[in-house]
Amino acid sequence: MRRIGVVAALAAAGLALAACSSGNSGSSGSSGTGTKASQVEVFTWWAAGSEKLALDAMVGVFNKQHPEVKFINGAVAGGAGSAAKDLLQTRLQAKNPPDTFQAHAGKEIADYIAAGQLQDVSNLYDEFGLRNAFPAELLKLLTVDGKIYSVPSDIHRANMVWANPAVLTAAGLDPKATYPKLADWFTALDKVKASGKTALSIATTWTQVQLLENVLLSDLGSDKYIGLWDGKTAWTGSDVGAALADYGKLLSYTNTDRDGLDWPDATQQLIDGKAAFNVMGDWAVAAFTEQKKTAGKDYTYFPMPGTVGVFDFLADSFTLPVGAPHADGAKAWLQTIGSAAGQEAFNKIKGSIPARKDANPKAFSEYQQTAIKSFGQDTIVPSLAHGAATPIAVLTAISDAVSKFGTGSSNAATFQTELAAAVK
Numbered sequence: 085m086r087r088i089g090v091v092a093a094l095a096a097a098g099l100a101l102a103a104c105s106s107g108n109s110g111s112s113g114s115s116g117t118g119t120k121a122s123q124v125e126v127f128t129w130w131a132a133g134s135e136k137l138a139l140d141a142m143v144g145v146f147n148k149q150h151p152e153v154k155f156i157n158g159a160v161a162g163g164a165g166s167a168a169k170d171l172l173q174t175r176l177q178a179k180n181p182p183d184t185f186q187a188h189a190g191k192e193i194a195d196y197i198a199a200g201q202l203q204d205v206s207n208l209y210d211e212f213g214l215r216n217a218f219p220a221e222l223l224k225l226l227t228v229d230g231k232i233y234s235v236p237s238d239i240h241r242a243n244m245v246w247a248n249p250a251v252l253t254a255a256g257l258d259p260k261a262t263y264p265k266l267a268d269w270f271t272a273l274d275k276v277k278a279s280g281k282t283a284l285s286i287a288t289t290w291t292q293v294q295l296l297e298n299v300l301l302s303d304l305g306s307d308k309y310i311g312l313w314d315g316k317t318a319w320t321g322s323d324v325g326a327a328l329a330d331y332g333k334l335l336s337y338t339n340t341d342r343d344g345l346d347w348p349d350a351t352q353q354l355i356d357g358k359a360a361f362n363v364m365g366d367w368a369v370a371a372f373t374e375q376k377k378t379a380g381k382d383y384t385y386f387p388m389p390g391t392v393g394v395f396d397f398l399a400d401s402f403t404l405p406v407g408a409p410h411a412d413g414a415k416a417w418l419q420t421i422g423s424a425a426g427q428e429a430f431n432k433i434k435g436s437i438p439a440r441k442d443a444n445p446k447a448f449s450e451y452q453q454t455a456i457k458s459f460g461q462d463t464i465v466p467s468l469a470h471g472a473a474t475p476i477a478v479l480t481a482i483s484d485a486v487s488k489f490g491t492g493s494s495n496a497a498t499f500q501t502e503l504a505a506a507v508k
């Protein structure tokens with residue numbers, strides 16, 4: 085049974101700006117928005133490396149579909165939007181929005197909707213024939229009061245472990261082994277550590293938050309994990325305490341330079357044979373592919389120990405902000421985002437799977453085919469680090485607690501108290 089744990093039971097401030105139905109390039113008169121279709125500023129955090137290559141692929145399709153609209157790249161570097169989201173907030177509050185911006189399905193986009201910062205784009209779903217293009221559960225995460233506020237571009241899985249088989253073999257481990265539980269994995273991590281390599285590579289705070297969500301999911305199981313976000317699982321419980329102890333233990337296997345790195349650096353340590361394992365969303369597969377690494381030979385992958393049968397879900401989507409200076413340019417971009425051609429070109433490179441239901445799995449890599457299958461049959465749970473599970477303010481408070489714990493400014497008990505306070 086598939087299940088999306090975060091469903092849009094989202095109280096939203098009534099936002100009734102109707103986006104006008106218009107041609108791809110014709111002028112429209114959406115309330116308060118500009119009408120020039122000459123350009124579109126697209127705000128993302130896909131600024132470099134494999135993420136930029138994926139964005140470039142989408143832009144390639146966009147240029148074919150809408151040659152009359154100039155693409156302006158508003159990307160702000162920093163994995164998971166670590167810098168972009170703050171800047172976006174500043175711009176939105178100054179009423180200086182980009183024409184369209186990247187937002188995660190679930191609680192993150194609900195924040196923008198509740199703040200009255202997004203236009204309803206339901207009419208574009210009719211105009212572009214998208215009503216049945218996406219999984220209903222995904223659309224629910226973009227919908228408030230029957231109005232849909234963005235077009236999804238991709239679906240990523242956040243509970244994957246990536247491994248370097250040569251490093252594992254050198255440490256005396258079977259590179260094909262998988263680990264049912266964290267306890268089994270610790271034994272392997274000890275062996276790698278003893279071999280002198282970094283057992284688990286990691287980077288700055290947001291990647292640590294993502295590791296934490298993986299540990300909570302592994303130790304608590306999907307029901308209790310979902311309960312952490314809907315109030316049914318107490319953050320103060322001993323089961324959460326035990327998970328936090330496991331998280332602390334995992335951190336002890338990681339590279340000490342972690343706080344100065346972003347995700348591509350941590351993945352690179354694995355590619356370069358300096359580290360054995362890396363827990364990362366499946367955008368990692370895009371980095372391997374960019375460097376011509378072969379699955380099964382240069383790298384392997386498996387779901388986080390204890391999370392087989394669970395798909396830790398996130399999806400990127402694109403919006404039409406209130407007051408977008410080039411609303412028609414944004415609509416043209418949303419059309420490309422929702423199109424089969426745009427989704428195939430982009431997701432092939434991004435490592436994600438298309439949000440559209442009609443994609444042909446055969447067009448995608450070996451890893452992506454496993455993700456398509458998992459998404460179709462696994463229990464779906466919302467990612468913490470990538471906006472599905474909590475509002476932005478909660479994620480910020482959790483990130484602060486994670487950073488304090490990781491830098492030794494708090495102990496396990498304080499960490500647990502701070503997490504509990506963050507989610508309240």
Ligand code: GAL
Pocket residue numbers: 129130135162163164165240347365367398399400469470
């Ligand atoms: C996520 C985003 C992904 C990927 C990742 C790393 O938040 O949804 O598409 O970009 O950050 O930057």
